Amino acid sequence: MLPLYDPNDWEAGMKLLEDLTTNAYKVQQQVLEEILTQNVHTEYLRSFLSGHSDKKPFKERVPVVYYEDVKPYIERIANGEPSEIISAQPITELLTSSGTSGGQPKLMPSTAEDLDRKTFFYNLLVPVMNKYVDGLDQGKGMYLLFIKPEIITPSGLMARPVLTSYYKSKNFRNRPLNRFNIYTSPDEAILCPDSKQSMYCQLLCGLVQRDQVLRVGAVFASAFLRAIKFLEDYWRELCSNIRTGRVSDWITEPSCKKAVSLIVSKPNSDLADLIEYECGSKSWEGIIKKLWPRTKYIEVIVTGSMAQYIPTLEFYSGGLPLVSTMYASSECYLGINLKPLSKPSDVSYTLLPNMAYFEFIPVEKNHEESEEIQCSSVSDENCTQETRKARMETVDLVDVKLGHYYELVVTTFTGLYRYRVGDILMVTGFHNNAPQFRFVHRRNVVLSIDTDKTNEEDLLNAVTQAQRLLEPLGFLLTEYTSYADTSSIPGHYVLYWELKMKGNNDLPELDQNKMEQCCSIMEDSLDFVYRRCRKKDKSIGPLEIRVVMPGTFDALMDFCVSQGSSVNQYKTPRCIKSEEAIKILDERVIGRFFSKKIPFWEPFRM
The missing domain is CATH 3.30.300 (GMP Synthetase; Chain A, domain 3)
Structure with missing residues (x-):
């Protein structure tokens, strides 16, 4: 389901997006067929389908589930049982959710092929930005990216956040050097396990290379604003490093320090003076544009709960557009913003139909489920067959209606079947035959x-x-x-x-x-x-x-x-x-x- 194309061929990338969205129904049927054919004999699906891999029994018999329903299966794999419990492909790692809205982080299964799917997804962002912003190949991106140390499960599998997994993968480290993959931060600074040292070094590299910076950003708006706060606290020391051409002694992570020292290799008093002048001003309004004058936009997620950061970002940005390029989760990568320069309040994401099989539970405008369903899990003994059937009456991707609200349900290539992601979305339009969604909020927050x-x-x-x-x-x-x-x-x-x-x-x-x-x-x-x-x-x-x-x-x-x-x-x-x-x-x-x-x-x- 992953078409081959040259990620540097932006015309081919746009054509591929057009083909995927035009043939959304066909692609979705192929995705479900591939997932079921491959996994129908797993313990989980066998208990519902008895070896049948057709769509009809899948919809009728496989329940729509919450995390608590699949947690026991995932924990068995984490404790050493074989991947075949839920996936015919080997589970190579477990991805942790952010764990900040509902308690402890959840564990999501992942496979080696899933990394290729994420890389494919990232590569499709390139032609979209190329369509709307010229000249991005004439410089670099200052992106503030971080990792978190892994947890080793009893089975020996790593459990780590999805972005940590990607940044530490060969797919990221061996990425083709197109315009989206040239960063001011060396990989060693991104992969530095000490987040304070990583933040300091990435800002230092970004300041030293300020004349080459064409875009700045982080994953979430909150992380980017935290970087600005860090800059407020450390700009004097950063200027001292730039003035002397020497990295601070407290930066001790060997590979990070070595890589950054190659970038901060010569004294530059003029640059230090300029940064001191801008950062020493009474107001930091427009500081991003002042420090990185060639910047064309700030790339951060500002949808959902991140929307509250928009006024603060606008204060610091100097009028730069705020760009939310993608919609992704620990469960799977989902959609792309095909109009990246739209206002934050107008951002919609087009779900790519080859990323997973998508279903939607209709919800009312007040975001309650349309059906009066009382059962919270497939193991609820009070669940009647009628109630279970009602819970499975979902809408397919191409059948959602404009202006309606839905809760997202995914069936992935990695062992999640009819899984409630917990995101409430509203349909805002269509690109060809693929619907576009505005992220509204997380369910139950x-x-x-x-x-x-x-x-x-x-x-x-x-x-x-x-x-x-x-x-x-x-x-x-x-x-x-x-x-x-x-x-x-x-x-x-x-x-x-x-x-x-x-x-x-x-x-x-x-x-x-x-x-x-x-x-x-x-x-x-x-x-x-x-x-x-x-x-x-x-x-x-x-x-x-x-x-x-x-x-x-x-x-x-x-x-x-x-x-x-x-x-x-x-x-x-x-x-x-x-x-x-x-x-x-x-x-x-x-x-x-x-x-x-x-x-x-x-x-x-x-």
């Missing part, structure tokens, strides 16, 4: 006190409405998270905000009335059920905003990484449940504010 259910999108909308009150005062909301405080009766929503002034790093002077108004605006922006619970039922107390000192969310990230999250894949959790994480936030609170008025509510009318 919610705040709830009573009958209210606030999802990630609704929370972001409320925060966005409230922060507008502070923008005229020169405040930037750099990070936020939340939790449902049920320690008192009634319980209430708590929002943690980290604020900074646009022109400097001084602690903002918080106006009591303004902050209380922010609390009220948030409540007015939340949904009907929340406002009913606040006003009529009185089952929810006033919303609270706790402003935390600068650097608090860096400490939160450090904690999450210490618990197993990946630096490279880290996303600030929008809802916190860990008592230790809440303690980290509460220890750094510098102001607490509550809504002083009851939000508007009236009985629902048709």
Whole structure:
């Protein structure tokens, strides 16, 4: 299912994309046939299909599942049982999810062929960007990429984040040097196991090669902003290294230091003076364009929960476009943004039909499942046959409808069958016969006190409405998270905000009335059920905003990484449940504010 083509032949790449999207139905049927034919005799599929590999019995008998349903099979492989439990191809490693939205990281099976599929996917990004941005072959990309140390399972298989797997693979290290694969960071800096040394060295290399940088970025917007914060803390030392042509002594990882020293090999006082001048300015507004003047865009994921970083990115960017090129997960790589220069709010991804077999569970606009399904797993003894059948009534890729919401279900080449990824998507259009989707939010990332259910999108909308009150005062909301405080009766929503002034790093002077108004605006922006619970039922107390000192969310990230999250894949959790994480936030609170008025509510009318 992986067509061969020259990744440097951009016309061939675009033609391939056109063929895949035009023949989406045919490709999807071929994908399912290949997966079933290859894996029908695995223990997992045999228990449902009894050797049949047709689509009809697959849809009728194989259940749509959550991670908890397949976890026992994956853990058996991690503990040394053969791959044939779920995959006819050998499982070569286990990929860990970011583990920041639902607890501990999940383990996803992967095969050697899967690396080739990811490489194919990355290569298709090249012709798309070539179509919209000229001259990218005249320089380099400053991408801040990181790895995480592997965990060795009892079977000897590595368990590691998907990007760590890719960066450490021969596919990445032996990549063809086309315009997308020439980075300012040497591989040794990307592969440095010490994230602080890696960050420092990658920024140092990016500054030394500033005149060659045509694009900058990281995987997620949060990681890129963390790099800017790191630059704020270390620019003086970085300038000293550039001035002397010598890397700091605390950079001790041998291969990294050697590779970086070859780049920072000559003293450059003029460059050090220029960087000192820009970084020493009172305001860092537009700092990216000032430090890397040839940059054409910033490549970071700014969809979903990353959307809240857009104002801060725009402040630092100097007007550069924010580009989200791809949609991927630990389960499999999924889709490409075929209009990469579109506004972040308009970003849609076209799912590539040869990446996996895609199905979709229709959900209502409020993102609840259309069917009143009570069973949460295939092992639920209370599940009736009728209920199981209802749960399997999914929609195929080419049959989704414009404007409708769906939860993504994937069947992969690596041993996941009808697996609920947990992403809620909305159909925004079609490219040829392949639908395009806007990422809405992760399923079940919610705040709830009573009958209210606030999802990630609704929370972001409320925060966005409230922060507008502070923008005229020169405040930037750099990070936020939340939790449902049920320690008192009634319980209430708590929002943690980290604020900074646009022109400097001084602690903002918080106006009591303004902050209380922010609390009220948030409540007015939340949904009907929340406002009913606040006003009529009185089952929810006033919303609270706790402003935390600068650097608090860096400490939160450090904690999450210490618990197993990946630096490279880290996303600030929008809802916190860990008592230790809440303690980290509460220890750094510098102001607490509550809504002083009851939000508007009236009985629902048709």
